[in-house]
Structures are given as structure tokens and as C-alpha cells.
Amino acid sequence: MASRRGILITGTDTGVGKTTVAVGLARVLADEGWDLGVMKAVETGWPRDRGAWPADAALLREAARSPDPPEWVVPWIFEEPLAPFVAARREGLSSLREKIVSAFANIAEHHSFTLVEGAGGLSVGIQGEGPHLLDYADLALDLDLPLLIVGRAHLGTLNHCFLTEHYARTRGCRVLGFVLNGLDPSRGDPSVRENPALIAERSGVPVWGVLPQVEPAPTVETAAALIRDHFDLGAFCRAVDLPGPTSGDGP
Template sequence: MNIFSGLFITGTDTGVGKTIVTAALAAALRAEGIHAGIWKPVQSGAQLGSGATDAERLLRYTGIPERPETVALFSFAAPLAPLIAARQANISVTLKDLVSAGKTAARGYETLIVEGAGGAAVPLTEDCLTADLILELGLPALIVARSGMGTVNHTALTAFFLQQRKIPVIGVIMNDGTGDGLDQDPSVATNVELIEHISGHRVLGRFPVLQGEIHPQVLVDTVRKSIDLEPVRRALAM
């Protein structure tokens, strides 16, 4: 049973675009009248308050009036896996702590769009991988993957790992990122077909390169043009 209504956004790797996709989905749902919040269970790689953390970018992109420390209670400056970053900061985080933070982040919201750290096998605590947290929360997962070369293997392995943990996967979103080299990458034309065939999961769309300032309406318009939101709506209604 779900601890709260929501969807967990995980990736095939770090830097694949989970933050922009999480923000875009939240913004699009809010534009439809769904009171969606955002949550980053653990983040590392920048100091909270610098404006460079994922939590701060999520708030900036969606326009949600929350405090960064509510969105990401556990933040570590070291650019390391959350478990190691927490060790270096002499802070002990448990799965129970993460679930409690999620319940706090969900208060007052109809649903919560959750962004993981890195991929599904990233260690968050001494005895908890990202997949363990997803399972504990009882949420379905959506995989964010790069559009270019190498993504078929990474996406299939992520999907199989989640399935092994009996976590429902509602689909995959490809992300163009900065777009560097994609126009010279012949794999882009066939990656979607291969991912769907091998993993058994639908690709819900391809998130394009965004130019200029990113704000909620830009994300809403992008989702409407590029992403099939119906599987997300169905997942949140379960």
C-alpha cells in the first residue's frame, strides 16, 4: 500500500535529466489542476542555499512555494553517492528517516513527484538502495534515460532491476539533455524501438533540448508537445 500518492522518477545514471523531467511532470500536472508537490529524498553535490541543488532547481522550475529544506531534508555538499556524502558529513540517515521526510513533504499535496539520486541501485543509506526506498514507499517508477548511444543497455538493465524488486514501471522518458552530438548519433533513430522491445515498457516521449530561461509554462508546453501523460495520470490515480 502506498504511503502517499505519487510517482518515483529514477534514472539510468546520474546526469540523465531526472530533475528537468521531474519538474516538467509536476508543472504539467499542476497546470491540469492536480495539486502536485515535489520531493528529493537525498541530494549531494552542492550546498543547500547555493541555488545549484536539485531541490532549488525543482522549486525554481515549477514555481512551487516551498522551502528547499522541505523538498530535500537530507542534502550533502560532497559530489559523492549519498551514503558516502553522508558519512563524510558525519550524519547517519536511515530508511525510516527518509520515509518520514517523504510524509512531511507530501503534507498538503494531492500527489508527490519524487526525484531519486542517480540510478536505481545507488546506495542512499547503510542498508538501503534507491530501489529499496521506492519499494518501501509503494510507488510506481518512471525511468529517465539518455536519448543517445548506450541508452538501450542502461535502460534495459534499470528496468530489469526494478522488475526484480517487483516495482511497477509505468514507462520511460528519453531526454536529449544539451543535445550535444545527437545530430551525429545514428542510434537515436532506433533506440526507442529497441528499448520497448527489450524492456517491455513504453517510451512515453522524448524530452527536447530547452533554450533560454526555464519556467513553469515552458515546461508545461514542452510536456504537452512531447510526452504522453496518460500513463502518469493513471499511475497517480491508483
């Protein structure tokens, strides 16, 4: 049975749509009455003088209507747009894990279910170096969270999705589902028709949705509409063992 505590939303790359999916899902689940926590464990590329709420964390918090303080939702913020372990090293920090784990424990204590957004892809380092790098797969294991993988909808995604799922599996992480993002029919890419089925077939993991490219870029409301219209919320709820969208009452 899947963990009742939450899910880590990872991706096949940076910029692939993790925040968009997490934000859409958070708003839809919050509207369903779920008591949701949200977390962006490490956010980089955010100068401190721009405020306590960096972009991804601010969107997640708004979407979930989370009352939690920034030190829980985004325990680490780094100025430079780098992988967490690199940004941390450049600021002379070597250990990020403890603060993330205790922030998550606080959130999990106050909410029934928590959406955690990764950074970049699953093998991106959080702390350490070389073969001793602690990455987002380690964090998923530490927090006992299964994974939702966000990939791109277009040509090239089979390889990226399979590599991410394969890495997750070899590290002992549970992958519950995929979402493909950014489908743009005007590109005339014939791969998009078969990509979801091929990914599911090879990995044995369901693809819960293919989200279209929209213009302008998604807000909380339009990200929620993408999830409502293009994502199998019922299958997601069953996979995380929580009441589905038709049950009328959240956890």
C-alpha cells in the same frame, strides 16, 4: 492499479535529465490544477552557506509552486558532490531513511500526488554499506512509489535502460514508463529512430516521450514546453490513475 500517491523519477545515470523531466512534469501538472508535492530526498554537492534550497529542490519547488518547507522537500543536503551514502558517511551520519520517510509522509498528507526525484541511478546507495546498502529501489518500496525512468536518447541507451528496468523488476519495483532525453538530430545517430520501440519491446514498459536537446538549457517554462510537446501526458495520467489533461480538473 498504480499508487495514487506519487512517482519516483529515477534515471539511468547522473545528469541524464531527471530534474528536467520532473520540473517539466511538475509545472504542466500544476498548470492542470493538480495539487502537487515535490521532493528531492537527498541532494549532494550543495554547500550550506549557499542557502536552504539546493539547485534541484529549488527548481522542483518553483515548478510545482510548492508551499512546503525545505525540510520536507529536501530533508538531506550534503556539501560534497558524492553518492548520498558516501556523502553521509563522510559527515558521520549513518541513517538517512527515517527523516526521508517522515518528510514524504508530511508531503503526501498535504498533497494529492508527489513527484520524488532520485539521485544518480536506481542502485545508488542512501545509507549503509556493502551488501546491506539501502538504495533508491528500497526507497521506492518504502514509499510505495512506482518508477519513471529517464534515459538518454542516443546510442548506448538500450543497455542502460534495460539494466535499470531489470534491476527495478528484480527488486520488486513497478516501472510505469520511460522518457528519453537529449535527442540531438545533428549528431546523425541512426539508433535514435528505433531506440524507443526497442526499449518498450524488450522491457514491456512504454516510452512516453523523447525530449529534444534544447539551447539554452531548460528553465521551468521550457522544461514544461518539452513535456507538453514531446511527452504522452494522457498515458502518464492513466498509468498513475489520475485525471488526464483533457478532463479540465485536477485531483
